[in-house]
Amino acid sequence: MHPILDIAAKLGLQPDNLMLFGEHMAKLRLSVLPEKGTQSKGKIVLVSAINPTRMGEGKTTVSIGLAQGLAYIGQRVALALREPSLGPIFGIKGGGAGGGRCQLEPSTRINMHFTxxxxxxxxxxNLLAALLDNAVHFRSGLDLEHRQVFWRRVLDINDRSLRQAVIGLGGRLNGVPRETGFDITAASEVMAILCLAEDLADLKARLGRILVGFDRSGNPVTAQSLQATGAMAALLHDAMLPNLVQTTEGVPAFVHGGPFGNIAHGCNSVIATKAAAACADWVVTEAGFGFDLGAEKFFDLKCRSSELWPSAVVLVVTARALRVHGGGDPSRPGGIEEIERGLAHLEHHVESVRTFGFEPVIAINRFVGDTDAELNAIEQYCAGLGLNTALFTGFTDGGAGAEALAHAVIAATTRPQPPVRYLYDLNDSPEDKIAAVARTIYGASEVEFSRAAKKDLERIRALGYDRLPVCIAKTHLSLSSDPAKVGHPEAFPLPVESVRIAAGAGYLLVMTGDIVTMPGLPHDPAAHRIDLNDDGDIMGV
Incomplete structure (x- = not known):
C-alpha cells in the first residue's frame, strides 16, 4: 500500500485538504468538496450486472479491476463505491471490498468499522427514535399517537430476532409500551439521505423532512417538529465527508455510504461521486445487485436528484449466474445447454439498459473452472445482439486482466451521448411509476396492490407525497419478487405489500413480496470463519 498522501496527490489533493485516519485512509475536508451545481469534468462509468447468485458475481471486483485497467493504459481514474455493511460480512457474502488482485485497501479496516x-x-x-419515544413518554405538545409511530431502530448486524419487538415494558418509568422493530443500518433512511444529500444544508433539510409518525389528529410528525435535526446533523458531521482509500494497484477510491440495493437505492454518495468526477477524467461507480435494482435506482433516483449522468454502462455477466438462470447448478461448469437457456435473462437486462439509451459493454467475469465453450457461447450470443464484450480476469491478473474492458469502455464513450431519460415522470401517479418499473425493468405482467398498500397510497395522496419517485424493495435473486423464479420469468404479477414514505430521502419505498429490512444470518454464517490471530491480524474476511 502507498501512503494516502501519495494517493491524494494523484488527484491534485494537498495534505491540508484531508482529515487523516492513519497512514492509509483519509476523509476529504468540507472546504474542498465541489459546490452544488458545479459541473465536473470526469466521465462516469456505471457498472451493473445480471441478477447474481447468493454468492455474488464480482461486480465490485470488476469495478475495481476496470479502474485499475484504465490506469494500466494511462488514464487518470478514480473509483466511487459504497462502503461495506457488517451484515453481509458476517452473513453469506463475507467481505465487500473486492477480491484477489482487485481489492480496496486496507481491505480489513474498510470491512471492519472503516472510519x-x-x-x-x-x-x-437511533437518536431520532429515542427523541420520538421521549416525546410520547412525556406527552409533548406534538400529541403523538404511539400506535401511529413507524420509525424503527437500526443495527448493522443481521439479526432476525429483532425484526419485531415490543419496547417500553417494565412500568411507567420505562416509557409507553408499543410494537416496533429493527432494520439493518444500510436500510436506514438516514443512510439514504447521507448518500443523496449534496451539501450540509441539503443534509439538514432532508433530515428535517423525515416522517416518523402521526399525531392524534392524523397530521404528520417529522424530525424537524421533534427538534432532532441539529443533533442528528452533528452526529453526521464527519460521516458526511467522503473517504479516500486506494486499490491493490494504487488507484484512488472514494468509498462512501452503503445503502443496500435490494432494500434501499444501492448507490454510493452523490458527494463522493462528484468529488471523484472533479478530480479525475474517469470515474468508475457501481449500483447494488442487478440492473433491475441498483442501476434502475441509480438513474431514476440518484441521477434525477443530482443531475449526474453516466457516459457508459458496463453489465457484468458470469457463467455461474447464467447456469443458475438456466436452471442448473452454479458449481458444475460445462453445461452449455444451461448457459444457453440462461442467456434470455441476460438479454432482458440488455433491453433494460437500452431503455435508458445505452448500449452496455458486457464484462464476462471469468471464474476458475469456467470452460472456454461456456465463455464462447456468451460472447457469440452478445455479438448477435450487437454488443461489445470483454473477458475480465482481474481477480487473478489485476489491471492487466481488465485492459480489454478498459478499451471497450473508452470506445463506448465515443458514441453520441444519449439524452437524459427517466423511466417515468414525477407527475405520474405512484401506481403508474411502480408499474413502469415492474413492467419495463422486471418484465411483470401486472402489479397487485395489497389492501394495506392501497391504504398507504391513499394517505400518500392526501399528504401530497405522490410526486415522489419510487424505490422498490425486492429480492436481488430474481427479476420477480420470488427468489426461486430464476431465469426469465414471464407473465408474473408483482405483489406490493406496503408503500412507505421516505420524505427525507425523497422517495416512496415500495415493499414487494417477502422482502425484509432486517436480514437474518444463514445456517453457516461467514462469522464462523472470521478470527483474530495472535499477531493481532483479522483473518477470514
Missing amino acids: GDMHAVGAAH
Whole structure:
C-alpha cells in the first residue's frame, strides 16, 4: 500500500485538504468538496450486472479491476463505491471490498468499522427514535399517537430476532409500551439521505423532512417538529465527508455510504461521486445487485436528484449466474445447454439498459473452472445482439486482466451521448411509476396492490407525497419478487405489500413480496470463519 498522501496527490489533493485516519485512509475536508451545481469534468462509468447468485458475481471486483485497467493504459481514474455493511460480512457474502488482485485497501479496516460512518448513521437514526419515544413518554405538545409511530431502530448486524419487538415494558418509568422493530443500518433512511444529500444544508433539510409518525389528529410528525435535526446533523458531521482509500494497484477510491440495493437505492454518495468526477477524467461507480435494482435506482433516483449522468454502462455477466438462470447448478461448469437457456435473462437486462439509451459493454467475469465453450457461447450470443464484450480476469491478473474492458469502455464513450431519460415522470401517479418499473425493468405482467398498500397510497395522496419517485424493495435473486423464479420469468404479477414514505430521502419505498429490512444470518454464517490471530491480524474476511 502507498501512503494516502501519495494517493491524494494523484488527484491534485494537498495534505491540508484531508482529515487523516492513519497512514492509509483519509476523509476529504468540507472546504474542498465541489459546490452544488458545479459541473465536473470526469466521465462516469456505471457498472451493473445480471441478477447474481447468493454468492455474488464480482461486480465490485470488476469495478475495481476496470479502474485499475484504465490506469494500466494511462488514464487518470478514480473509483466511487459504497462502503461495506457488517451484515453481509458476517452473513453469506463475507467481505465487500473486492477480491484477489482487485481489492480496496486496507481491505480489513474498510470491512471492519472503516472510519465509523456506518456507526454514525446508526447513532443519528437511533437518536431520532429515542427523541420520538421521549416525546410520547412525556406527552409533548406534538400529541403523538404511539400506535401511529413507524420509525424503527437500526443495527448493522443481521439479526432476525429483532425484526419485531415490543419496547417500553417494565412500568411507567420505562416509557409507553408499543410494537416496533429493527432494520439493518444500510436500510436506514438516514443512510439514504447521507448518500443523496449534496451539501450540509441539503443534509439538514432532508433530515428535517423525515416522517416518523402521526399525531392524534392524523397530521404528520417529522424530525424537524421533534427538534432532532441539529443533533442528528452533528452526529453526521464527519460521516458526511467522503473517504479516500486506494486499490491493490494504487488507484484512488472514494468509498462512501452503503445503502443496500435490494432494500434501499444501492448507490454510493452523490458527494463522493462528484468529488471523484472533479478530480479525475474517469470515474468508475457501481449500483447494488442487478440492473433491475441498483442501476434502475441509480438513474431514476440518484441521477434525477443530482443531475449526474453516466457516459457508459458496463453489465457484468458470469457463467455461474447464467447456469443458475438456466436452471442448473452454479458449481458444475460445462453445461452449455444451461448457459444457453440462461442467456434470455441476460438479454432482458440488455433491453433494460437500452431503455435508458445505452448500449452496455458486457464484462464476462471469468471464474476458475469456467470452460472456454461456456465463455464462447456468451460472447457469440452478445455479438448477435450487437454488443461489445470483454473477458475480465482481474481477480487473478489485476489491471492487466481488465485492459480489454478498459478499451471497450473508452470506445463506448465515443458514441453520441444519449439524452437524459427517466423511466417515468414525477407527475405520474405512484401506481403508474411502480408499474413502469415492474413492467419495463422486471418484465411483470401486472402489479397487485395489497389492501394495506392501497391504504398507504391513499394517505400518500392526501399528504401530497405522490410526486415522489419510487424505490422498490425486492429480492436481488430474481427479476420477480420470488427468489426461486430464476431465469426469465414471464407473465408474473408483482405483489406490493406496503408503500412507505421516505420524505427525507425523497422517495416512496415500495415493499414487494417477502422482502425484509432486517436480514437474518444463514445456517453457516461467514462469522464462523472470521478470527483474530495472535499477531493481532483479522483473518477470514
